[in-house]
Amino acid sequence: MEKLTDSERIELNKSNLRRTIDEIQDQASSVLLLNLQWKDVEKVLDSAQSSVEERLKEVTSKEHEMNERANRLEKEIERKEKLVKDQFETLKVKEEELGRQFRDLELGNKFYEERLREVELKQKQLEELKLKEEEFVSKEKAFEKRCREFELEKKELERRRKDLEFSVKHCKEVKLMEKSVKDKLLEVGVKEKYLEKCMSEYELKEKQFGLKKKRFGEHCVQFEMEERAFKERRRDLEVNVKQYEQLYKRLGVTEKWVQKQLGVIERKEEEFELRERDLRQRRRDFEFAQNCLQKDLKDLKFKSEQFEERFREATLMENSLKTRFQELKEKEQQFRLKMNHFEQRSRDFAKKETSLEKGYQDLEAKQKHNEECLRKIKLKEKQKEESSEELARKHKCLKEFELKETCLELRCQEIEAKEKHYDECLRKVELREKEIEEISAKHKRKHEQQSRDLEFNVKKCEERSEDLEAREKKLAEWSKELERNSLASALHPQVKVNEAAGSLLAKCSVDHSSPAHLRFCVSMDGKDLQMFLNGRWKEHGSIGNEIAMALKLSGDPAKLVLDAME
Structure with missing residues (x-):
């Protein structure tokens, strides 16, 4: 249950981060940088979440199996205790x-x-x-x-x-x-x-x-x-x-x-x-x-x-x-x-x-x-x-x-x-x-082995929960750094936008063979860019090349970014 609450916390943090990102996109042109950083963070978080969910599934399945085994063992122990009691009664007789x-x-x-x-x-x-x-x-x-x-x-x-x-x-x-x-x-x-x-x-x-x-x-x-x-x-x-x-x-x-x-x-x-x-x-x-x-x-x-x-x-x-x-x-x-x-x-x-x-x-x-x-x-x-x-x-x-x-x-x-x-x-x-x-010695040994296995699994779960808490702390620190970066980008928007545009143009290789992309990039203004980003905020990792091409083909990329931020 604690692991499920951790995942819920992660989702809440993600939603909070998304809200902050939306606010940042509305405020400044550093949304693109934040989007890129957020893409990396989301990739890490998605991979972490997927691994955590897989781990949770495995843990839940193992817990279910352990519970079933514990129930079976308890039933067997109760049955054997009844047998032992019956045998003790017969022995008394x-x-x-x-x-x-x-x-x-x-x-x-x-x-x-x-x-x-x-x-x-x-x-x-x-x-x-x-x-x-x-x-x-x-x-x-x-x-x-x-x-x-x-x-x-x-x-x-x-x-x-x-x-x-x-x-x-x-x-x-x-x-x-x-x-x-x-x-x-x-x-x-x-x-x-x-x-x-x-x-x-x-x-x-x-x-x-x-x-x-x-x-x-x-x-x-x-x-x-x-x-x-x-x-x-x-x-x-x-x-x-x-x-x-x-x-x-x-x-x-x-x-x-x-x-x-x-x-x-x-x-x-x-x-x-x-x-x-x-x-x-x-x-x-x-x-x-x-x-x-x-x-x-x-x-x-x-x-x-x-x-x-x-x-x-x-x-x-x-x-x-x-x-x-x-x-x-x-x-x-x-x-x-x-x-x-x-x-x-x-x-x-x-x-x-x-x-x-x-x-x-x-x-x-x-x-x-x-x-x-x-x-x-x-x-x-x-x-x-x-x-x-x-x-x-x-x-x-x-x-x-x-x-x-x-x-x-x-x-x-x-x-x-x-x-x-x-x-x-x-x-x-x-x-x-x-x-x-x-029989009692065998049951004792089995019970001790089961208790050891349970303790080992509990320790594993505790270690995993500790890892998740550490990751949550890291995510919180990253969110704080993003907030600080967003404040800094609000003070120096033009420099960061130019640097972001230059970095995007340097990093990305644009495919000019597509006529649809050419028409979209040429006719795109600030509102279109903002609507495009808001409509595809879940696909930021796959539209980076398109944004870079739009900024490159635009006559005034800085104005486009400022219009989108406004």
């Missing part, structure tokens, strides 16, 4: 979803930590069970030691029994040697036979006790086998616990490795199920063996009760024998009066009887010791029952641990899947953020 998912993850991690604490408690319980197993092993060793002591005592008892049999044989020899006392010692022989019968019953009982002992040894062997099987199961459980720990450590490994390991875990789960079935089968076998052992123990109890009853009968028989031995002593005292030569033998027999009594006392002591051993065996049986109950509790704990282990594995798989999903979402969000940042 995704961030909220991610926050919710992270909260779910934290809850899952807390639940997982609680499960881990429960697993640690179960491990502590397993360690306590191991300690109890060690105590059971130590008790079992003590029981074996007691069994060895019992066997030693049994050997000692057998040795004493052999001594007793030897003493009985010696008594028989004494009976054979004392044929003279057979009539009086028949009762003693009957009693000895009864004693032998009791001894045979005692031997049968010992044999039965040996068979029971063998059965008990077999039960001990079965118990050892079951204990070994339990140890193997415990080792398998420890191996499974180690495998679980390794799987827990490998939770942070990549998805491919997890997919590979899933097959391995499934195979291990199948193996674990097979082992669980084996454990169940072994537990059934153990329960069956335990039931058999309980039945055998009941039989042992029943037989021990029978053995105790027989021992009681034997003690009663021993008491009756003691009474009869006392009667024999009395009879021997009676026979001492009658048979002096048998006194020494009867004394020896009495000594042997005392030794037999001591043997019977030893047998009673052994019987008491055996009763104590049976009580210990009962205590051991109770301990075994308690250990079986502990084993059942252990099996329950193992089942619970296995169920919790499967739950933990499923939970770990779910957490891994969620973590993968969250990682993918985060990657997508990061990629979107990078794309948005790149």
Whole structure:
């Protein structure tokens, strides 16, 4: 707009100059000189104006293009800002979803930590069970030691029994040697036979006790086998616990490795199920063996009760024998009066009887010791029952641990899947953020480049406006100089007219071949010249030759110019 106003100012100045020129033409004959100067000025001004108008057209076209580009850019920027806002809103929604998912993850991690604490408690319980197993092993060793002591005592008892049999044989020899006392010692022989019968019953009982002992040894062997099987199961459980720990450590490994390991875990789960079935089968076998052992123990109890009853009968028989031995002593005292030569033998027999009594006392002591051993065996049986109950509790704990282990594995798989999903979402969000940042950076660069171009164009326009202002100042100065020259020409008209005419005649070459020009120049007066100049004031550059020819052909060129000025 400023440039258009400058052009308008130039046109106003031109119109003012034209008015002044018209006034000058009316006042003096220096109009011709002014016209010539004005022609030069007009040429410069026309060229300047044409260049300025072309520049203005170019500037306006460029401004129009810049405005269109700016509008397009603003529309694109607004559209992209809308897209960015939409993307930011979607990002906010995704961030909220991610926050919710992270909260779910934290809850899952807390639940997982609680499960881990429960697993640690179960491990502590397993360690306590191991300690109890060690105590059971130590008790079992003590029981074996007691069994060895019992066997030693049994050997000692057998040795004493052999001594007793030897003493009985010696008594028989004494009976054979004392044929003279057979009539009086028949009762003693009957009693000895009864004693032998009791001894045979005692031997049968010992044999039965040996068979029971063998059965008990077999039960001990079965118990050892079951204990070994339990140890193997415990080792398998420890191996499974180690495998679980390794799987827990490998939770942070990549998805491919997890997919590979899933097959391995499934195979291990199948193996674990097979082992669980084996454990169940072994537990059934153990329960069956335990039931058999309980039945055998009941039989042992029943037989021990029978053995105790027989021992009681034997003690009663021993008491009756003691009474009869006392009667024999009395009879021997009676026979001492009658048979002096048998006194020494009867004394020896009495000594042997005392030794037999001591043997019977030893047998009673052994019987008491055996009763104590049976009580210990009962205590051991109770301990075994308690250990079986502990084993059942252990099996329950193992089942619970296995169920919790499967739950933990499923939970770990779910957490891994969620973590993968969250990682993918985060990657997508990061990629979107990078794309948005790149787009915003491109827009910023474009906007900066456009602003730079606009600033450069504005600077160019300012420079052009400054050039136009400088030209306007020059034109104003030229107009002032023209005014001063017009005043000076008014003071010296004749000199300047002659000089102008001479210069025009010297500069211009007249074409005398045209008859119209000749007639016009010859018949032209001052008014005709003034009318000619006023009618063709826009064509001063092309009629200079005609004016010069008119002045040359005129008889009085000075008068012609003065008439035209008047």
